[in-house]
Amino acid sequence: PSEEPEGDPLPADAVAQLEIRLDEIERRYQDAVDNGNPGACRDIGTDSLPAVEVVLAALPESVDPELRTAVDQSFARLGELAESECADIKPEPVPEEPVPEEPIPEEPIPEETVPEETVPEETVPEETVPEEIVPPDDGNGGGAEAPPGLEKQD
Numbered sequence: 001p002s003e004e005p006e007g008d009p010l011p012a013d014a015v016a017q018l019e020i021r022l023d024e025i026e027r028r029y030q031d032a033v034d035n036g037n038p039g040a041c042r043d044i045g046t047d048s049l050p051a052v053e054v055v056l057a058a059l060p061e062s063v064d065p066e067l068r069t070a071v072d073q074s075f076a077r078l079g080e081l082a083e084s085e086c087a088d089i090k091p092e093p094v095p096e097e098p099v100p101e102e103p104i105p106e107e108p109i110p111e112e113t114v115p116e117e118t119v120p121e122e123t124v125p126e127e128t129v130p131e132e133i134v135p136p137d138d139g140n141g142g143g144a145e146a147p148p149g150l151e152k153q154d
Contacts, residue, residue: 007064010071017055018071022078024048029082032089041086049079 010018025048032040052075059068 006066008060008062010063010067011060014055014059018052018075021048021052021055025078025082029085032086036089036091038086038089038091041082041089044082044086045079049075 025044028040028044028048031037056068056072056075
């Protein structure tokens with residue numbers, strides 16, 4: 001490597017785009033590691049790194065070739081590291097799903113059914129039977145005779 005650059009430095013807009021993508025790769029990798037999210041790792045390979053390649057391919061021809069190669073190799077190495085590290089990441093939330101807990105509240109609902117209330121309903125008709133027998137007087141004078149001395153005087 002020579003001491004004097006043979007071309008221009010990276011343009012400021014390319015540097016800004018590469019920094020954004022570098023931060024994005026780091027954020028996605030942390031999400032994958034911290035949350036067991038292999039999808040975040042896939043996004044590095046299918047979104048972040050291809051976007052970096054687009055930025056690098058759009059660099060002007062005047063950019064120092066050694067600088068271009070160094071940046072390209074650095075992102076390629078970052079992609080290799082992310083891929084190898086992400087290979088060990090397994091999704092963790094799957095066994096922690098609260099789905100098995102949902103049937104538990106459903107179990108008390110069948111226990112709260114009302115078959116026991118039919119027993120008091122069956123006793124209600126039995127109670128009404130004596131009530132029907134008790135009032136035989138329909139108001140037509142066919143009731144019981146008055147005790148002696150209290151008969152009506154016609």
